[in-house]
Amino acid sequence: xxxxxxxxxxxxxxxxxxxxxxxxxxxxxxxxxxxxxxxxxxxxxxxxxxxxxxxxxxxxxxxxxxxxxxxxxxxxxxxxxxxxxxxxxxxxxxxxxxxxxxxxxxxxxxxxxxxxxxxxxxxxxxxxxxxxxxxxxxxxxxxxxxxxxxxxxxxxxxxxxxxxxxxxxxxxxxxxxxxxxxxxxxxxxxxxxxxxxxxxxxxxxxxxxxxxxxxxxxxxxxxxxxxxxx
Amino acid sequence: xxxxxxxxxxxxxxxxxxxxxxxxxxxxxxxxxxxxxxxxxxxxxxxxxxxxxxxxxxxxxxxxxxxxxxxxxxxxxxxxxxxxxxxxxxxxxxxxxxxxxxxxxxxxxxxxxxxxxxxxxxxxxxxxxxxxxxxxxxxxxxxxxxxxxxxxxxxxxxxxxxxxxxxxxxxxxxxxxxxxxxxxxxxxxxxxxxxxxxxxxxxxxxxxxxxxxxxxxxxxxxxxxxxxxxxxxxxxxxxxxxxxxxxxxxxxxxxxxxxxxxxxxxxxxxxxxxxxxxxxxxxxxxxxxxxxxxxxxxxxxxxxxxxxxxxxxxxxxxxxxxxxxxxx
Numbered sequence: 001x002x003x004x005x006x007x008x009x010x011x012x013x014x015x016x017x018x019x020x021x022x023x024x025x026x027x028x029x030x031x032x033x034x035x036x037x038x039x040x041x042x043x044x045x046x047x048x049x050x051x052x053x054x055x056x057x058x059x060x061x062x063x064x065x066x067x068x069x070x071x072x073x074x075x076x077x078x079x080x081x082x083x084x085x086x087x088x089x090x091x092x093x094x095x096x097x098x099x100x101x102x103x104x105x106x107x108x109x110x111x112x113x114x115x116x117x118x119x120x121x122x123x124x125x126x127x128x129x130x131x132x133x134x135x136x137x138x139x140x141x142x143x144x145x146x147x148x149x150x151x152x153x154x155x156x157x158x159x160x161x162x163x164x165x166x167x168x169x170x171x172x173x174x175x176x177x178x179x180x181x182x183x184x185x186x187x188x189x190x191x192x193x194x195x196x197x198x199x200x201x202x203x204x205x206x207x208x209x210x211x212x213x214x215x216x217x218x219x220x221x222x223x224x225x226x227x228x229x230x
Numbered sequence: 231x232x233x234x235x236x237x238x239x240x241x242x243x244x245x246x247x248x249x250x251x252x253x254x255x256x257x258x259x260x261x262x263x264x265x266x267x268x269x270x271x272x273x274x275x276x277x278x279x280x281x282x283x284x285x286x287x288x289x290x291x292x293x294x295x296x297x298x299x300x301x302x303x304x305x306x307x308x309x310x311x312x313x314x315x316x317x318x319x320x321x322x323x324x325x326x327x328x329x330x331x332x333x334x335x336x337x338x339x340x341x342x343x344x345x346x347x348x349x350x351x352x353x354x355x356x357x358x359x360x361x362x363x364x365x366x367x368x369x370x371x372x373x374x375x376x377x378x379x380x381x382x383x384x385x386x387x388x389x390x391x392x393x394x395x396x397x398x399x400x401x402x403x404x405x406x407x408x409x410x411x412x413x414x415x416x417x418x419x420x421x422x423x424x425x426x427x428x429x430x431x432x433x434x435x436x437x438x439x440x441x442x443x444x445x446x447x448x449x450x451x452x453x454x455x456x457x458x459x460x461x462x463x464x465x466x467x468x469x470x471x472x473x474x475x476x477x478x479x480x481x482x483x484x485x486x487x488x489x490x491x492x493x494x495x496x497x498x499x500x501x502x503x504x505x506x507x508x509x510x511x512x513x514x515x516x517x518x519x520x521x522x523x524x525x526x527x528x529x530x531x532x533x534x535x536x537x538x539x540x541x542x543x544x545x546x547x548x549x550x551x552x553x554x555x556x557x558x
Binding site: 006007008009010011012014016019020021033045046047048049050051052053054055057060061064068069070136137138139140141142143145181182184199201206207210211 | 256425
């Protein structure tokens with residue numbers, strides 16, 4: 001495992017892995033993150049995992065007596081990186097997400113199909129057949145960055161972003177696919193919508209997904225979608 | 231309770247921010263100027279990181295339905311209580327039925343109002359901060375609006391005692407102007423090299439600190455967009471999105487720097503030329519759109535020593551405030 005440590009200002013350190021998006025790097029990130037979380041010192045405010053890095057925010061107030069606060073943090077991280085070599089990544093969950101494709105819930109399905117000279121049904125098939133992994137969450141609460149979209153249905157973003165995309169909308173933007181976790185403006189091609197909530201404050205846990213999850217999208221009818229809502 | 235007569239431009243409940251949920255995409259939020267947060271709370275006997283009302287550019291008009299002990303810190307909104315000027319940086323008793331009226335800020339951009347007992351709103355993911363875009367936390371997940379009624383928590387025994395003393399004879403002291411001046415008026419905003427510093431052209435590295443950048447009108451709690459000499463990288467290679475911090479300076483392809491602030495997203499994908507030193511964030515935060523900023527490079531070690539000095543000064547000031555609060 002190749003890692004480097006960089007200061008992110010006076011109160012954070014970035015632990016960088018090899019800069020690529022791959023299941024191997026994801027697994028390394030998860031193993032190290034797991035070690036950090038299981039033994040977080042008082043001064044550790046929070047650790048934020050991403051595609052190929054972990055950002056560690058530390059409480060400098062608690063490290064004022066140290067010769068170098070940064071050295072303390074990096075020393076701790078080095079230990080965790082070493083320890084992670086003997087640990088297994090967290091068990092991979094499979095989360096199945098129902099999607100009502102096309103119609104009023106997927107207004108751009110036809111555009112995506114036309115763009116690739118496919119039928120809408122074929123786009124749905126290729127989208128549900130994808131081998132998806134959640135690499136990280138960010139952008140909005142519970143919003144997943146998902147890898148594994150079939151390149152044959154990769155589609156550029158819309159020229160004019162919509163001012164409001166409803167929560168649950170399933171979209172494509174370039175090589176990415178994803179699900180909007182809250183209503184926001186956005187330019188993704190919306191091909192369907194899920195009745196599942198990716199972010200629900202009334203539930204514990206409030207987030208449906210976490211990094212490392214495998215995702216399976218499967219089609220449901222409009223009627224099933226509406227029944228789900230009730 | 232406090233009734234909102236006019237909400238001001240953007241008034242929201244904020245505390246020290248929400249930590250521990252960035253891994254799930256939940257941003258930190260919290261007050262922009264953490265210096266005002268700890269002083270204002272200390273002045274009314276609250277815990278340093280208790281939720282306060284953060285005000286932006288134009289302050290609100292509030293009516294108090296009970297007696298409250300408050301402190302106004304940060305930008306000067308020409309506050310008046312029932313027509314009489316209200317002092318900044320000092321604990322003030324506001325009597326039941328009084329109205330606090332604020333205007334456009336004369337100096338600074340953001341202020342806070344702390345109330346003894348804090349605002350009685352639920353903790354969401356461990357914080358009272360309002361995450362405006364996701365509509366969570368604070369008062370109903372949003373900025374204040376006309377006719378809102380804000381519930382206030384029970385002040386502790388210390389606050390009650392301070393309250394009584396202030397009622398008998400109002401405090402006449404304030405936090406020293408020399409102290410606030412030292413925080414808010416650095417000649418330069420000090421910055422440390424960012425992760426992609428070496429990817430910028432030699433000329434851009436110099437330009438960044440040799441020229442002046444103006445705060446664009448499109449600046450908000452999420453980030454300050456700066457306008458000035460564009461900065462160039464020697465590569466156009468993409469960067470994988472990774473963690474960012476309060477004060478991270480990103481440079482998108484148009485070369486105009488963006489400084490990420492309290493409501494920044496959890497991850498960023500633009501190259502980072504620098505990072506604002508923590509001690510200079512309050513000074514930066516108080517800039518209004520249109521105002522200028524000059525930057526100066528320092529090392530991480532220097533930034534941490536400045537921070538240590540600031541912490542020591544703060545501990546001394548805190549000790550003095552607590553002592554003053556106990557004097558009749």
